Structures are given as C-alpha cells and as structure tokens.
Amino acid sequence: MTTTIEVGMLGLGTVGSGVVERLARSAAKIEQTQGIRLHLAAVAVNHLNAHRTVQLPIGTRLTDSLTNVVCDRKIQLVIEVMGTVATAKKAIVAALNQGKAVVTANKDLIATAGPELAALAKKRGCDLFYEASVAGGIPILRTLTDSYVTDNVQSISGIINGTANYILSAMAAGQSYEQALTTAQAAGYAEADPTNDVAGIDAAYKLMILSRFAFGQELSLSQIAPVGITHLSASICQSAMENGWRVKLLAQIQQHGPGLYCRVAPVAVPVDQPLSQINGVQNAVAVQSEAIGTSLYTGPGAGSTATANSVLNDVLVAAKHLISGCQTIHNQKDAGTLAVTRFDQLTQTYLGFGKVAPQVLKRHADEADFSVKMITNNCYQITNLSATQREKLSAALPLTLVPIAGTADWTQVAENPMATTVNVAI
Numbered sequence: 001m002t003t004t005i006e007v008g009m010l011g012l013g014t015v016g017s018g019v020v021e022r023l024a025r026s027a028a029k030i031e032q033t034q035g036i037r038l039h040l041a042a043v044a045v046n047h048l049n050a051h052r053t054v055q056l057p058i059g060t061r062l063t064d065s066l067t068n069v070v071c072d073r074k075i076q077l078v079i080e081v082m083g084t085v086a087t088a089k090k091a092i093v094a095a096l097n098q099g100k101a102v103v104t105a106n107k108d109l110i111a112t113a114g115p116e117l118a119a120l121a122k123k124r125g126c127d128l129f130y131e132a133s134v135a136g137g138i139p140i141l142r143t144l145t146d147s148y149v150t151d152n153v154q155s156i157s158g159i160i161n162g163t164a165n166y167i168l169s170a171m172a173a174g175q176s177y178e179q180a181l182t183t184a185q186a187a188g189y190a191e192a193d194p195t196n197d198v199a200g201i202d203a204a205y206k207l208m209i210l211s212r213f214a215f216g217q218e219l220s221l222s223q224i225a226p227v228g229i230t231h232l233s234a235s236i237c238q239s240a241m242e243n244g245w246r247v248k249l250l251a252q253i254q255q256h257g258p259g260l261y262c263r264v265a266p267v268a269v270p271v272d273q274p275l276s277q278i279n280g281v282q283n284a285v286a287v288q289s290e291a292i293g294t295s296l297y298t299g300p301g302a303g304s305t306a307t308a309n310s311v312l313n314d315v316l317v318a319a320k321h322l323i324s325g326c327q328t329i330h331n332q333k334d335a336g337t338l339a340v341t342r343f344d345q346l347t348q349t350y351l352g353f354g355k356v357a358p359q360v361l362k363r364h365a366d367e368a369d370f371s372v373k374m375i376t377n378n379c380y381q382i383t384n385l386s387a388t389q390r391e392k393l394s395a396a397l398p399l400t401l402v403p404i405a406g407t408a409d410w411t412q413v414a415e416n417p418m419a420t421t422v423n424v425a426i
C-alpha cells in the first residue's frame with residue numbers, strides 16, 4: 001500500500017532544484033521500497049518569474065508567498081532550502097506550530113536557533129531534521145545519532161568548509177589567496193561575499209551542530225572564536241607542504257575529563273594523517289570514539305545533488321513518522337555541562353612562518369620554556385609554546401603561527417571527570 005505525503009518547499013535554488021530533480025528520479029524507488037509517495041504540492045520562491053533549471057512536476061504550485069506553503073492545511077511536511085535566518089525561522093516556527101514536520105539545510109539558523117526550534121518541535125510532537133546543514137552530502141548527523149548510541153565520542157576533527165579547503169588546496173599548488181578565491185568564485189565554490197567561509201564562521205556553525213550531536217553540548221560562536229584563512233599566503237601553504245604538513249581549516253572538538261576543547265582555525269596536518277589528503281571542495285569528518293576508534297567520513301560537502309540527497313533522506317524518515325504516527329525520540333543529549341576551552345589555550349607545537357633572525361627567536365626561547373627548530377629560512381617548528389608565550393611571541397615578532405595537529409599537551413589538563421548525574425528508570 002502506498003501512502004501519499006503532501007510536501008511543501010521553501011526555495012528553488014541550488015538545493016531546492018536538486019530536491020525536485022532527485023525526487024523525480026527516485027519517486028518510483030521510494031514508492032516501491034518505502035511505500036511512500038511524496039507529492040510536492042507547492043514551492044515558494046522569491047522571484048516568481050526567474051529562470052529555473054528544473055521543471056516542477058505537473059500540478060505543483062509555484063508561489064512567492066511563504067505563508068501559502070506553511071499555512072496550507074494539506075501540507076504535512078515543509079522543506080526549508082531558502083537560506084536566510086529571520087525569515088526562515090519565522091516560516092519554520094509557523095510550520096511546526098501547525099504540526100508539520102520540517103526538514104532544513106540551514107546551518108546558520110540551526111547553529112544559532114537550533115535548541116529553540118528543537119524544543120518547539122518536541123512540544124508540537126513534530127520532526128525537525130537538518131542532516132544537510134553539516135557536510136552537505138555526508139550523512140554525519142544521522143550516523144552520530146544512530147551509530148554511536150552505545151559508544152562515546154571522544155573527539156571530532158573535520159574539514160567541513162569546502163570553499164576554504166578549495167582555496168587552501170589551490171594555495172598549496174601555488175596560487176595567491178586572491179587568485180584562489182577568484183577561481184573558487186568562478187567555479188561556483190565560493191559566494192560573491194565569501195566572508196562566512198573564509199573567516200571560519202560557517203565551519204564554526206557546523207561545529208556547533210556537531211557538538212550537540214556528539215557531546216550534547218551547546219557552543220557559541222564567541223566560545224569557538226573561529227580563525228579564518230585570510231592571513232595565510234601561498235608561501236606558507238607551500239612551505240608547510242614541502243616539509244610534511246598540509247594546512248587545513250580544521251573544525252575540532254575534543255573531550256578531556258570535565259572539559260570540552262574546541263577550535264576552528266588553520267592547522268598544519270601531518271601528511272600521513274588522512275585528513276591532510278582531503279583536497280578541493282571535499283569534506284571529511286574524523287570521529288574518534290571509545291568503541292570504534294577512529295573512523296573517517298568523507299564526501300561532497302555541498303552541491304545540488306549530494307545536498308538534496310541528504311534532504312530527501314530526512315524527508316523520508318519524517319514521512320515514515322507521519323505515517324506511523326510515531327513521534328521522534330528527541331535524543332540529543334541534554335544540554336551538556338562541560339567546561340568549554342579553546343585549543344589555543346593549551347601548550348602545543350606550532351609552525352612559525354616569517355623572516356625572523358634565528359638568534360632573535362632563540363633569545364625568546366631561552367627566556368621562556370619553548371624550543372625552536374629551524375626548518376627553512378622562514379619556517380620554524382616551535383615546540384612546547386604556551387598560550388601566554390604564544391601571545392607574547394606574536395606581539396613581538398612578525399610570525400604567523402599555525403598549530404600542528406595532535407600536539408596539544410594534555411598533561412596540564414585535569415583528567416578527573418566531573419560527577420555526573422545519571423537518571424535511571426526503575
């Protein structure tokens with residue numbers, strides 16, 4: 001028996017067009033294997049007369065009124081793929097308040113208003129899914145939800161911004177930052193205003209979402225204080241590469257005792273680590289956990305088809321819940337109580353790039369507790385550099401400091417887990 005679910009969609013751009021296309025391609029398979037027919041009843045756009053790359057199914061209403069979709073009584077499930085924060089939030093709140101399931105790809109909104117929207121969804125007994133908001137085509141949120149139930153995630157390291165990774169890969173191949181950005185924009189990998197991508201804000205938003213799923217811990221943008229890639233040069237990326245590292249914009253989160261350590265910043269990844277081999281717009285998320293050890297999830301972090309696939313997988317889960325009447329178990333762990341610290345507060349090893357006389361660096365090292373090894377005439381490996389010493393060194397010398405992955409000194413960090421309250425159902 002086939003059950004029809006009435007779907008409304010907000011947005012018909014890159015992702016929305018992909019959803020229409022994937023839906024047309026997979027409709028028969030979905031019906032055969034899931035017994036579900038997804039009927040796209042209405043789509044809202046901003047410009048009714050704009051040229052579209054896809055044809056809507058016969059009978060699908062195109063409108064420029066969001067209300068026409070979210071308040072349509074027949075529509076049971078709303079897909080939000082228009083972006084924006086305030087407008088999208090208002091539309092999603094309206095949809096949830098009317099008992100509709102919602103699927104969104106909107107990381108900006110979910111990072112900043114996720115808990116509030118999740119609470120509303122729970123109150124209304126609705127699904128709110130957003131797999132596509134992190135790493136586009138990689139099913140990382142559902143994997144964290146479903147496959148780590150009995151496990152304990154210890155750390156996550158991800159390359160989760162394709163634009164920044166594309167630019168860094170091009171810089172390692174010799175292009176200047178400006179050239180790499182222009183190429184990325186021409187190829188459609190960077191937006192006209194790339195600020196969120198190159199300043200690390202987009203990666204930080206995604207890390208905020210990953211933190212919720214992996215550790216049940218809310219993070220704020222100010223706690224992460226992302227560092228972007230705009231201060232890097234081709235010579236830094238190339239020099240690192242020639243000496244055994246790849247500079248990557250890493251989004252990292254790691255639990256240690258009662259603390260949660262986070263970072264979004266350019267990091268020198270040793271060339272023998274798999275993350276160093278993720279190039280161009282590819283994304284990858286490395287998860288370290290108690291039971292599985294390290295597992296790496298890699299794939300396209302954006303793009304019409306891959307992102308639409310994630311959206312449609314969410315749609316199908318929500319559709320099944322609508323049919324069965326079973327409510328989602330809102331199983332994100334309760335708001336965590338871990339103390340949040342940035343990685344840059346830990347003593348660690350850095351690569352220092354700049355034209356600094358070796359004797360000047362040595363004098364600084366002699367006064368403090370770190371050691372310096374000259375790698376080339378403008379690249380140093382600076383070991384055991386504390387946060388305070390790093391700040392002093394940066395202020396005193398024209399050095400760009402890039403932390404080396406995996407060198408944080410945990411010996412100074414408290415190990416003892418805080419007492420946790422466990423609720424046992426008897």
Ligand SMILES: NC(=O)c1ccc[n+]([C@@H]2O[C@H](COP(=O)([O-])OP(=O)(O)OC[C@H]3O[C@@H](n4cnc5c(N)ncnc54)[C@H](OP(=O)(O)O)[C@@H]3O)[C@@H](O)[C@H]2O)c1
Nearest residue numbers: 011012013014015045046047081082083105106302303307
């Ligand atoms: N692109 C990706 O690969 C990707 C990957 C992961 C997540 N995402 C997320 O997915 C969402 C959509 O991204 P996108 O790249 O598809 O964006 P996009 O190409 O710019 O498309 C946005 C669509 O939303 C419509 N729209 C915008 N404001 C609207 C409003 N007030 N009322 C009605 N329609 C409105 C636009 O209408 P018009 O066409 O008429 O202008 C357009 O069709 C964003 O949240 C983005 O962060 C995108």
